[in-house]
Amino acid sequence: MDLKIKNKIVLVAGSSRGIGYGIAEGFLKESSKVIITGRDKDNLNKAFNILSSKYNLDNIYKFNCDFNNALSVKKLYSFLNENFEGIDVLINNVGTGTSVPDAIPDDKAWKHSWDINFEASLMATRVLYPLLEKNKNSSILFISSIAAKEAFGAPVAYSTAKTALNAFAKNLARKVALKVRVNVLAPGNVFFENGSWDKKMSENPSEVKKLIKQTVPMNRFASLEEIANSAIFLCSEASSFTTGSVLVVDGGQTVSIF
Numbered sequence: 333m334d335l336k337i338k339n340k341i342v343l344v345a346g347s348s349r350g351i352g353y354g355i356a357e358g359f360l361k362e363s364s365k366v367i368i369t370g371r372d373k374d375n376l377n378k379a380f381n382i383l384s385s386k387y388n389l390d391n392i393y394k395f396n397c398d399f400n401n402a403l404s405v406k407k408l409y410s411f412l413n414e415n416f417e418g419i420d421v422l423i424n425n426v427g428t429g430t431s432v433p434d435a436i437p438d439d440k441a442w443k444h445s446w447d448i449n450f451e452a453s454l455m456a457t458r459v460l461y462p463l464l465e466k467n468k469n470s471s472i473l474f475i476s477s478i479a480a481k482e483a484f485g486a487p488v489a490y491s492t493a494k495t496a497l498n499a500f501a502k503n504l505a506r507k508v509a510l511k512v513r514v515n516v517l518a519p520g521n522v523f524f525e526n527g528s529w530d531k532k533m534s535e536n537p538s539e540v541k542k543l544i545k546q547t548v549p550m551n552r553f554a555s556l557e558e559i560a561n562s563a564i565f566l567c568s569e570a571s572s573f574t575t576g577s578v579l580v581v582d583g584g585q586t587v588s589i590f
Contacts, residue, residue, distance in 0.1 A: 335568035338363040340420040341467075342567075343412065345399055345456050348375040350524055351475060352425035354556025355563045359421075360387040362564060367393040367419075369408070399426045399452035405459045418466025421567045424453035425475040427494070429528060431487030442489045449493035454500065464512045471513040471567045471575075474501045478520050478582045484547075498578055505576030513575040515566045520582025523553035550583035 337359065347356040348370030359366050360383060368383070370376035373396050380394045395411055398404040412419060427449045431441060453474055464470040479486035480494035498516055505514035521544065523529045533540050545551050562581045565571055580586055 333570060335362060335564065335570050337420075337564065337568050340364045341367075341416050341418070342421040342423065343367045343369070343419050343460065344423040344425060345369055345397075345452070346426040347423075348372060348379040350527055351519065351522060351556065351559055352423070353379055354524065355423055355425065355475075355560045357383060357387075358557065358560030358564050360391060363388070363391065364421075365391045365393070365416075367395060367412070369395050369397045369399075371396070371398045399456050400447050402455065402459075405455050409459050409463070412460070412463055416463075418470070419460065419463045420467050420470050422456065422460055422464060422470075422472045423475065423563065423567070424456050424472065426452035426456070427475065427477075429477070429479075429487065429490050431490045433487065435488060437487075437489045445487070445489035446493050449490060450496050450500075453497060457504070461512070469513075469569055469572065470511075471515065472501075472504075473563055473567050474498075474514075474516045475563075476501075476516045476518045476578070478518050478580060478586050481518060481578070481580060482586050482588055501578075502576050509575055513572075515571075515574060515576070516578040517559070517563055517566060518578050518580045518582070519554060519559050520580070520585045521548065521553050522556065522559055524556050529553060548583045548585045552583065554581060554583060 342359045342364045344352050344356045346352040347368040356366050356368050368379055376394055376396055383392050395408050397408045431445050474497050476497050477494045479491040480498045501514050501516045559581060562579055566579060
């Protein structure tokens, strides 16, 4: 199937490691032009160097950006506006599951989670949206979580922020349907090097294996490539009639019908 994403301009927010990195690499495999971003310059440079050694250097760009900083995002806008005729895909991947176990988190913990898991994606969308309007068949993809679909013990602040992200995407999709498609990808448990599950496996492998066996019908983690493949599909012309949707990729973990 021709996904028609060759030479498409793809901006992946939060792509120096983890899911964002995996999605960026997936688009590079399809010969898209990908701009990777990250707050940490060292991690961003490391990611850029690895990807540059594997794929066409002309297709890879990098920009150091903090999506919770308006000035930083506006500088990214200027960079994109000067170097490209708009962008085709915006992947809003900024987020963290790190939080506190409190039922009602204090102001500091709540704000930290809300800013990273919701406000960063709102900022990126608000500032970069005009670049998406310049191109036909453009799309926005928010990376959410199954914690936004069901309550199963994930941190309260994190789950709430991701649920708000889903609601924002759904409402935005209806408002801009004739110009830009907007969808959400909700991964389950994803394993990658130096990720949270990698650390948990190192600390207590038997407990983690037991948890996955009890909660995930497919009895394993998702790979970065599997998440990337789903993201690419949602942003490609193969899903041209799909907007306002949440695609759950969790190996069957969630149990709700809707």
